[in-house]
Amino acid sequence: MNFVLRRRAFGALALAAAAPAVARAQGAWPDRPVRLIVPFGAGGAVDTLSRTVANAFPQHANGQPMVVENRSGAGGTIAGGVVATSRPDGYTLMMADLGANAIGKMLQPGLGYDPLAAFSPIIHLVNLPLVIVARPGLEAATLPELIELAKRRNGEMTYASPGVGHASHLSAELLARRAGIRWTAVHYRSGADVMRSVIAGETDWTFPSVSTSLPFIRENRVKTIAVSTANAVPLLPGVPPVGATYAGFSSATWHGVVGPAGMPAELVAAANRALRAIITTPSIKEQTERVQAAEIVAGSPDAFATFIRAEAEKWEPVIREGNIRAE
Structure with a gap:
């Protein structure tokens, strides 16, 4: 073998030996920044959770940053459309929400994607409980009294909602179905507007998350x-x-992380491991439970997929029978 042939043979052997290492390096996720699309504006409960996750992300993801990008509007489906049409390479993820990822097409039949088919569920992070709060002068202090007052008003009682199809809106409608009553939704642009309307007496009550309403509860x-x-x-x-009045009643707003449909299983698993490590970090878990009254879930991708389908099935009759459509 002459010198040139020997060089070529040696080079081929070196490349062959290096190939697995190169493949491993290229296959390590992430090897560049990851976008997390958030379906609501900055400053709310979802944004707070998203930024908590993003701040801790580099410690569990090869030192790579997670960049939070707020894409609010249309009940979360603007953000959903961005992620649904992104490459399933693990570098565009979404903070999942009921509207964008489970029931959006029920509310908007012309929606350009199917929430139950357009995403790869990665992890169910948290459930956030809701709480019924009423204006100070309302002639009701308990749930049975609220229902009785609503019956007397025969549909004229008003409740504030942060938007059509929000968990707060649908929970109020589910409660009306259970109680056999009617009341009137007044929709606002944000949770802050909702609380302002109730405190000012513009509406009678609302069904916000505990984290949204807690400062106002503590101030009476x-x-x-x-x-x-x-x-x-x-x-x-x-x-x-x-549930103490209506057995089996349970409702919450929930959030997790999804990617576009078609993400490889090993990539979904890697993202799940990183995000689960973040949300179960003792300091983050304690802060999220204390500040947002959150229930930490941190389950598997399959469990999250099952949960999302169950949420769609739960709310479908409420949306259909109430003829609820996004504005």
Whole structure:
């Protein structure tokens, strides 16, 4: 073998030996920044959770940053459309929400993607309980009294909602179905506007997340009626669950992370491991539970997919029978 042939043979052997290492390096996720698309504006509960996750992401993801990008509007489906049409390479993810990722097409039949087919579920991070709070002067202090007052008003009682199809809106409609009553939704642009309307007496009550309403509850600026979860919420001791009056009633807003449909299983698993490590970090878990009254879930991709389908099935009759459509 002459010198040139020997060089070529040696080079081929070196490349062959290096190939697995190169493949491993190229296959390591992430090897560049990851975008997290958030379906609501900055400053709310979802944004707070997203930035908590993003701040801790580099420690569990090869030192790579996670960049939070707020894409609010249309009940979260603007953000959903961005992610649904992105490459399934793990570098565009979404903070999942009920509207964008489960029921969006029920509310908007012309929506350009199917929430149940357009995404790869990665991890269910948290459930956030809701709480019924009323304006200070309302002639009701308990849930049975609220329902009785609504019956007397025969549909004229108003409740504030942060938007059509929001968990707060649908939970109020589910409660009306269980109680056999009617009341009138007044939709606002944000949770802050909702709380302002109730405190000012523009509307009678609302069904916000505990984290949104807790400062106003502690300042006695609203009446606290009942929590939406099956059991009591530790941050609101003594406040009964709706289920104490209507057995089996349970509702919450929830968030997790999804990617575009078609993400390889090993990539989904890698993202799940990183995000689960973040949300179960003791300091982050404690802060999220204490500040947002959150239930940490941190399950598998398959469990999250099953949960999203169950949410779609739960809310479909409420949306259909109430003829609820996004504005």
